Every structure is written in structure tokens, then in C-alpha cells.
Amino acid sequence: MEQGSGALFVVTRKESSRRLYIDWARGLAVLLMIEAHTIDAWTLGTAKGTTAFRGATMLGGFAAPMFLWLAGLAVVLSAARVPVRDNSRSVAVDAICRRGLEIFILALLFRLQAFVLTPGSYVVTIFRVDILNIIGPAVVACGLLWGLSRTTAGLVVFYSVAAITFAMMTPIVYGMPAVDVLPTWLQWYIRPAGDYTTFTMFPWAGFVFAGGASGALIAATRDADSERRLQMALGIVGAGLIALGWYMATQPSIYRTSSFWTTSPTWFAMRVGIMMVILAGWFALGRIGERRQIGCAPLARLGRSSLFVYWIHVELVYGYTTWPLRGRLPLWGALAGWLAFSALMYGAIHLRDRVFEAWRTRRKDSSVSAAETALA
16 A cells, blocks of 8 residues: 555555545546546547547546645645644654655656666656656645644645645746746746646646645544535535636636636636535545445545556556557547456556565564574
């Protein structure tokens, strides 16, 4: 099981105290991530101009903002427990910042792995900016903001202002001539640069801060009833953000140059609202499931293993392993491949856990045997 503080990473805690609805939301993001990559890699070129493909692409496009948003939410939930346990707020800030640095290092290692496993790539692709490259620094920034306020209200304000700033500044930053004088590798983190940037800080880091605001509110709840009321309120606020974004999209833009699907703050607000509604929905389903003793263990397990799935599936989908499928399936075939590949990833999680458990058992038995020998 991964440990960590991002949407791709699970907050360490006892299973009995887990907020399973967050794991379910993360599991949904995993499925959407796999869907986005499989239909992109395996669908026939002639099918990519259809309305159905565009709809499937839009659906899969929610995976990234969900991961980023849940990253901010989870890191704040994790930080909220550290001062209680260690009586030191600086410990939480240090832990969050170190975790953000670890994620950034993992991003570089992931790109190095892709370079090694896919011969023919240019060395510069190791520095390509992907989602982990954004999560890492954003998590560090969340940690620093955490240290600036000791109240829930203060944290919500800081994270909300940061999220709004990143969203509102995106169309401006993309057109700023000053960005051109920065080192090339730094430009890749600020605005798109062809194949070298899958994600950029603007606006994507804003989702991490938006998740942090929700996480601060959730962390402040003290019982199930208060969390239920909060989730209802967040769901209503989320619906309001969707409506506001929809309305603002019909109005003249305040920017000289802006695109709704890439740089518009209205689309950013709508996506945040949708994720808030989804999380509130998962919470409601969780409460119903508890009463009727119905669970969704496979989805939660996918969510808890999101880093593992992310790490192995990209190369499998785009690499030589599935090369015969590359651009050769009709859309329905690619969707069927998505379901089959998702089942394969779940099987890989099960196999990994069994191997890890067997290794841990052997290590424990070896320690016991060594202790018995020493006492003999």
C-alpha cells in the first residue's frame, strides 16, 4: 500500500479510521486515468473525430484534476493529525515539504524509467513535465501555507486565494513576454511547450490548493454528523461553482486571449465544483452502504494503490508491450480494452500485495529464528 499525501498517494492511517469515500473518489480517478490513456493510445485515428470519442476524452480528462484536487485534500488531512500526535506544527510542515520533494524526485525517476524502457527517446524527455512534477512542488507550497495559519478559517482563505490566483493568472501568464527570458526548463513548468509539457503549474497547481481548502474543512469536523453536514454544504457550493462557471462562460471574456478548455478560469471553477459534488456523492453512498452493509472494496483498493497503478500502466499502455494495439481499435474495442486492462491492473495489485506479504512473513520468520538461535 502506498503511503503519502497526494491523490496518487494514500494517507497512512488504520483501516478502521479511513475515510473510505476519499479512497473511492481516488479509485474513480484511477479508472478515468486508465480510460483516458487506453482510448488515446489504442483508438483508430479515423474514430478520434467522432462525438463519442470526444465525450470519452472529456470524461477521462477529469482524472488529472481529480488527482491534483485530492492531493491537496489528502495532504491537509494528513497534516491536521501531526500536531495532535507530536504537539508541533513545524513537524507537519516539515513532513509535507519532504513528501512533496519525494514526489518530485519520483517524477524524475518515472521519466528516467520511460527513457530506459523506450529506446530511441531523446535524453531531454527525462525532464518532461508530467503530473507528478506538478504535484510535488504544489504539495511543498501547501505545507508552507499550512504553517502560516493555526485556524481552519485562515487555512481555507490561504488555499482558496492561492487556487483563485493560479486560475485567474493562467491566461495572463501564458502570454507574458517575461516568461521567454526564463531558463527553458523553467518555462516548461509555467506554460505549455509542445511535447515537453503534459501539465504546467498554471492552472493545474491551483487544483491542489482548492483541494487543500476542502481538506482543511473536513479535518476540522469532529464526528460523523458534522462531516455529513459539511459534505452537504460542500456539495451545494460545488453545484454553485458549476452554475457560476456555466454562466460566466456565456459572458465576454475579461482576457485578451483565453480558451475555455485550456486557460479559462470558468472551466477551472466548473471542474472544482464537479469534484466537490462527486466527493459529496461518494460520502452519501458510503453512509447508505454502511447502513446496508454494502461496500466497494475493489474501488477502494484501486484508490489506495493509485501510485502503483500509475507507475506501471503508462508504459504498458504506450510502450512496446501493447504496440500491436496502438491506433488499431475501434472506439468500442478501445473501451473494452480499458475494462480488461483495469481488471489486469487490479490483478497486479493483488499479486503485489501477496508478494509483499510473503516477503514480510519470511522476514519475520527469519528474525524469530535468529532470536531463538541467539537464546539457545
